[in-house]
Amino acid sequence: MFLIAYGCAKGVEGPSAFRIAWGIQGIPGFILLGSLFFFPESPRWLGSKGRWQEVENTLALLHAKGNLDDPAVQAELLEIREAVTAAQNVEGVTFFGLFGKKMWRRTMCGTTVQMWQQLLGGNVAMYYIVYVFQMAGLGDQTLTSSIIQ
Amino acid sequence: MLTIAQITASMSGGSFLGALAAGAICDSVGRRKSLMLASVIWIIGAAIQCSSQNVAQLIVGRLVSGLAVGITSSQVVSSVYAFSISSKHGFNPKWLESTDTDTWVPVCLSCRTLAGTYSRKSCRYPTMGY
Numbered sequence: 101m102f103l104i105a106y107g108c109a110k111g112v113e114g115p116s117a118f119r120i121a122w123g124i125q126g127i128p129g130f131i132l133l134g135s136l137f138f139f140p141e142s143p144r145w146l147g148s149k150g151r152w153q154e155v156e157n158t159l160a161l162l163h164a165k166g167n168l169d170d171p172a173v174q175a176e177l178l179e180i181r182e183a184v185t186a187a188q189n190v191e192g193v194t195f196f197g198l199f200g201k202k203m204w205r206r207t208m209c210g211t212t213v214q215m216w217q218q219l220l221g222g223n224v225a226m227y228y229i230v231y232v233f234q235m236a237g238l239g240d241q242t243l244t245s246s247i248i249q
Numbered sequence: 250m251l252t253i254a255q256i257t258a259s260m261s262g263g264s265f266l267g268a269l270a271a272g273a274i275c276d277s278v279g280r281r282k283s284l285m286l287a288s289v290i291w292i293i294g295a296a297i298q299c300s301s302q303n304v305a306q307l308i309v310g311r312l313v314s315g316l317a318v319g320i321t322s323s324q325v326v327s328s329v330y331a332f333s334i335s336s337k338h339g340f341n342p343k344w345l346e347s348t349d350t351d352t353w354v355p356v357c358l359s360c361r362t363l364a365g366t367y368s369r370k371s372c373r374y375p376t377m378g379y
Contacts, residue, residue: 118301119299119300119301122295122298122299122301122310123295123296123299125295125298125314126291126292126295126296126299128291129288129289129291129292129295129317130288130292132284132288132291133285133288133289133292136281136284136285136288139281139284140281140332141279141280141281142279142280142281142327142328142331142332143331143332144331145275145279145280145331146279149279162332227257228257
C-alpha cells in the first residue's frame with residue numbers, strides 16, 4: 101500500500117493522486133463484506149440467544165466437516181452450554197464491574213498492554229515518518245518512507 | 250501541522266467510539282452481522298475520503314472509517330476465538346489475526362490504528378506484538 105501511495109504521488113497528477121490511493125482502501129471492505137456471506141455465525145453468540153440447533157450445525161461444519169456426532173463437536177457443544185449457563189446465572193454484572201475489587205488488576209493488564217504498545221511509537225513513526233525524513237534532510241522522503249514501511 | 254494532527258487523530262477517535270459501541274452491537278445482532286456492518290461503514294468512509302473536497306471532509310471520512318476499525322479490531326479477534334476449538338484458544342487467534350482485516354484494512358490506509366480496546370479473551374496474547 102505504501103508503494104501504491106508512492107506510485108500515486110509520483111505518477112498521477114492533480115487531485116486524482118489522493119483519490120486513487122484513498123479509493124483503493126475500499127476494496128478490502130468489499131472483499132470482507134462479500135466473504136462474510138459465507139461465514140457461519142459465532143456458535144457462542146447463537147448459544148447465548150438459545151439457538152442450539154444452529155450452534156450444533158455450525159460446530160459440526162467448523163470442526164468435523166458436518167458430522168454432528170463427532171466427539172470434538174459434542175465436547176465443544178457441552179463447553180458452550182456450560183459457559184452460557186454460567187453467564188446467565190451471574191446477575192448484576194455491569195461495565196463498572198471491570199473496576200471492581202478483584203477485577204481491576206486484570207482490566208489494567210489488558211488495557212495497559214495496548215497502551216504501552218501504542219506508546220512505543222510505532223504508529224507515531226508511521227504517521228509522521230515523512231516529516232521526520234524531511235527534517236533530517238533526506239532526498240526522496242516519499243520513496244524512503246514507503247520502502248521502510 | 251495542526252491540521253495534519255487532526256487528520257491523523259480523527260481515525261483514532263473514530264475507532265475509540267467504534268470499539269465502545271462494538272460490544273453492544275455484537276450482543277444484539279451477532280458477530281457476523283456486526284462485521285458486515287463494519288465493512289459497510291468502512292466502504293462509506295473510504296468513499297467520503299475519496300471524494301474529499303476539503304480537509305473537513307477528509308477528517309469526517311477518517312472518523313467514519315475509524316468506527317469500522319474499532320468494530321473490526323475488537324470483533325474479529327473474538328470471532329476467531331469463537332470459531333476455533335477450545336484446546337487451541339489463545340494460539341489460533343494470534344496467527345489468524347495477522348492475516349485478517351483487523352490488521353490489513355487499516356494498513357491499506359497507510360496508517361495502522363488500533364483503538365487499544367480489545368475483547369476480554371484477547372488479553373492473553375497482544376503482548377506478542379503486532
